[in-house]
Amino acid sequence: MTSALRSLLGGALALLVALLVLGLAADLLGDPVSRQIGPEGDAAASAALRAALGLDAPWLERVLRPMLDLFRGDLGTSSWLRRPAGEAVAEALGVTLRLALLAWPVGLAAGAALGLALAALPARLARLPLLLLAVPGFVVAVVAVEVFAVGLGWVPAAGYAGLRSLLLPAALLAGALAVKLALILQDGLRAIATEPFAIFAEARGLSATRRLLAYRLLPASALLARFGALQAGYLLGGALVMETVFALPGLGRLAVLALQHGDLPLLRAAMLAAGTGFLVARFVAEAAQAALDPRPTAARIA
Amino acid sequence: MIRALPWLGLLALAGLAAWLLPDPLALSPHRLLPPSLDHPLGTDPLGRDVAARLLAAAPGSLGLALAGLGAGLALALATALPAAWLDGRPAGRALCGTAQALLSFPPLWLPLVVLALAGRGAGAQVLCVALVLWADLHWILRGEARRVLAEPFVEGARAIGFGPTAILAREVLPNLAGPLLWLGLVKLRAAVVLLATLAFLGLGAAPPAPSWGGMAAEARDWFLDAPWLLAAPAGAIAASLLLASTLAASLRGHLGLMPHPTRRSGS
Numbered sequence: 077m078t079s080a081l082r083s084l085l086g087g088a089l090a091l092l093v094a095l096l097v098l099g100l101a102a103d104l105l106g107d108p109v110s111r112q113i114g115p116e117g118d119a120a121a122s123a124a125l126r127a128a129l130g131l132d133a134p135w136l137e138r139v140l141r142p143m144l145d146l147f148r149g150d151l152g153t154s155s156w157l158r159r160p161a162g163e164a165v166a167e168a169l170g171v172t173l174r175l176a177l178l179a180w181p182v183g184l185a186a187g188a189a190l191g192l193a194l195a196a197l198p199a200r201l202a203r204l205p206l207l208l209l210a211v212p213g214f215v216v217a218v219v220a221v222e223v224f225a226v227g228l229g230w231v232p233a234a235g236y237a238g239l240r241s242l243l244l245p246a247a248l249l250a251g252a253l254a255v256k257l258a259l260i261l262q263d264g265l266r267a268i269a270t271e272p273f274a275i276f277a278e279a280r281g282l283s284a285t286r287r288l289l290a291y292r293l294l295p296a297s298a299l300l301a302r303f304g305a306l307q308a309g310y311l312l313g314g315a316l317v318m319e320t321v322f323a324l325p326g327l328g329r330l331a332v333l334a335l336q337h338g339d340l341p342l343l344r345a346a347m348l349a350a351g352t353g354f355l356v357a358r359f360v361a362e363a364a365q366a367a368l369d370p371r372p373t374a375a376r377i378a
Numbered sequence: 379m380i381r382a383l384p385w386l387g388l389l390a391l392a393g394l395a396a397w398l399l400p401d402p403l404a405l406s407p408h409r410l411l412p413p414s415l416d417h418p419l420g421t422d423p424l425g426r427d428v429a430a431r432l433l434a435a436a437p438g439s440l441g442l443a444l445a446g447l448g449a450g451l452a453l454a455l456a457t458a459l460p461a462a463w464l465d466g467r468p469a470g471r472a473l474c475g476t477a478q479a480l481l482s483f484p485p486l487w488l489p490l491v492v493l494a495l496a497g498r499g500a501g502a503q504v505l506c507v508a509l510v511l512w513a514d515l516h517w518i519l520r521g522e523a524r525r526v527l528a529e530p531f532v533e534g535a536r537a538i539g540f541g542p543t544a545i546l547a548r549e550v551l552p553n554l555a556g557p558l559l560w561l562g563l564v565k566l567r568a569a570v571v572l573l574a575t576l577a578f579l580g581l582g583a584a585p586p587a588p589s590w591g592g593m594a595a596e597a598r599d600w601f602l603d604a605p606w607l608l609a610a611p612a613g614a615i616a617a618s619l620l621l622a623s624t625l626a627a628s629l630r631g632h633l634g635l636m637p638h639p640t641r642r643s644g645s
Contacts, residue, residue, distance in 0.1 A: 087482030094491050210619040212571050214578045215612040222601040316486050354484040
C-alpha cells in the first residue's frame with residue numbers, strides 16, 4: 077500500500093511539472109493573438125484580445141498565474157474555443173468516461189475468457205494472437221468504420237449522438253484490451269502451472285476445473301487486477317485514436333485539436349483531467365495487486 | 379538468422395524499386411488506378427504512385443523510429459548504469475524516480491506535451507520516441523547492469539583498483555551489448571507504431587512529405603473505392619514490425635536472453 081501511495085505522489089508531482097512546463101512554453105508556441113487575428117489585423121482589436129487573454133502581463137506572472145488559478149480551481153480560458161477550458165474538458169470527459177465504462181468491462185471479461193482458452197492450447201498455437209499486434213490500432217479502426225458504419229450503415233460513422241455512436245469504438249477498444257490481456261494472462265497461467273502447489277493439486281487428484289479455477293486462475297487474479305485497472309487508466313487517459321477516427325468529442329480528440337490550434341490552456345486542462353484519471357486508476361491497480369497478492373510487500377519487510 | 383533471409387530479400391527489392399519507380403511527388407491525371415504493372419501499388423487521388431510514396435516515406439517513418447530508438451537506448455544507458463552503481467543511494471533513487479514519473483502519463487499524452495513544446499520537426503518526433511521508450515528501457519537495463527555488477531569479474535576489477543567509470547564502461551557495458559541489440563529490435567515495434575499513430579492523428583510531418591501514418595489517414599476517405607491506399611502503408615508497417623520481431627526471436631535464440639522484458643509497461 078505504501079509503495080502504491082508513493083507512486084501516486086510521484087506521478088502527481090510529474091503531472092504538476094508537466095503542467096508548469098506547458099505554462100512556461102506559452103511563448104515558444106507562437107502568439108495566439110496573431111494566429112487568430114492575423115499579423116496585419118487591427119491593432120486595437122489585437123490589444124483588446126491580448127488583454128482579454130491576459131497576455132499583456134509580465135512573463136513571470138503569465139507563467140505563475142495559471143498555476144495559482146489551477147489551485148483555485150480555475151483552468152483558464154481556451155483561446156481557440158473562447159470559453160472556459162474547464163467546461164470544455166468536463167463535457168469531453170463525459171464522452172470519454174462513457175466510452176471507457178462501456179469498453180473496459182467487456183474487454184476485461186473477453187480477455188479473461190480468451191486467456192483461459194489460449195492457456196489450454198499448445199504453446200505454439202497460443203502465440204498466434206501476437207501477430208495481431210503487428211497491425212496498428214488505427215488501421216483496424218479505419219477498416220471497421222468504413223465497413224460497419226459507412227458500408228453497412230449499422231452504426232453512425234462520426235460524431236456523438238448517444239449510445240449508438242459509442243458501440244463500435246467501444247467494441248474496438250474492448251477487442252484491443254482483450255487481446256493484450258489474454259496474452260499476459262496466458263503467460264501467467266502457464267508460469268503458475270509449473271509451481272509446486274499446482275503440481276501438488278494435480279497429485280491430489282483434484283478435478284481439472286477446480287485446479288484451473290482455484291489453483292491457477294486465483295493466483296493469476298492479482299495480475300488480472302493490476303493490468304485491468306491500469307488499462308482502465310489508459311482508456312480514461314483518452315482513447316485518442318478511436319476518438320479521432322470516429323470524430324467523437326472526447327478528451328483525447330480535444331487535446332489533439334488543442335495542440336493543433338496551439339491552445340495551451342485547453343491542452344493543460346485536458347492533460348490535468350487525463351493525468352488525474354490515469355493516476356487514480358494506477359493507484360487502484362497497485363493497491364488491488366497488493367491486497368490480492370501480499371508477497372512483494374512481505375519480501376520488502378523481511 | 380535463416381528465417382530472416384526472406385525479409386532481407388524484401389529490403390533489397392525495396393532498394394531496387396526505389397530506383398525504378400517514378401517521382402513520389404509527381405502529380406498525374408491517372409487517379410485512383412488499381413495496382414498494375416505500371417503502378418505496382420496503384421495511384422492515389424492526386425495521381426501519385428503509391429509504391430513510390432511508400433518508399434519515400436520510409437526514412438520519415440522507419441528512419442525516425444530508428445533514430446528515436448537509438449536516442450532512447452542511449453538515454454536509458456546513461457541513467458541505468460549510474461542507477462545500478464548507486465543502487466539504493468539517493469542519486470540512484472532520483473534517477474529511477476524520474477523514469478518512474480514518466481510512466482505516470484497515459485500513453486500518447488507524453489508526446490502531446492513534447493510536440494506542444496518542441497514543434498513538429500523531425501527532432502521533436504525523435505524526442506517523443508526516446509522519452510516514451512526511456513522508462514521501460516531504463517528499468518530493464520538497470521536490472522541487467524545490476525546482474526552484471528554482481529559477477530565475480532567485477533569483484534576482480536574492483537580489487538585491482540578500477541574506478542566506477544572504468545568498471546561501468548569496460549566490464550558492464552560490453553556485457554550489455556546483446557541485451558541492447560535485442561531490446562532495440564523488440565522496442566522497434568513501439569517506436570514505429572508511435573510515429574505512425576502520431577502521423578495518423580495529424581501530428582506528424584507537414585502534408586506534402588509522405589509518412590506511413592499520414593498515408594493511412596489520407597486513405598480513409600477512399601477506402602471503399604480504393605482499399606489499396608490503406609493496405610499499402612498498413613502492409614509496410616506490419617512488414618517492418620514482423621521483420622524486427624523475426625530478427626529479435628532469432629537473436630534471442632543465439633544469445634539465450636531473458637524472455638519477457640515488456641511486461642511492466644502494459645502498453
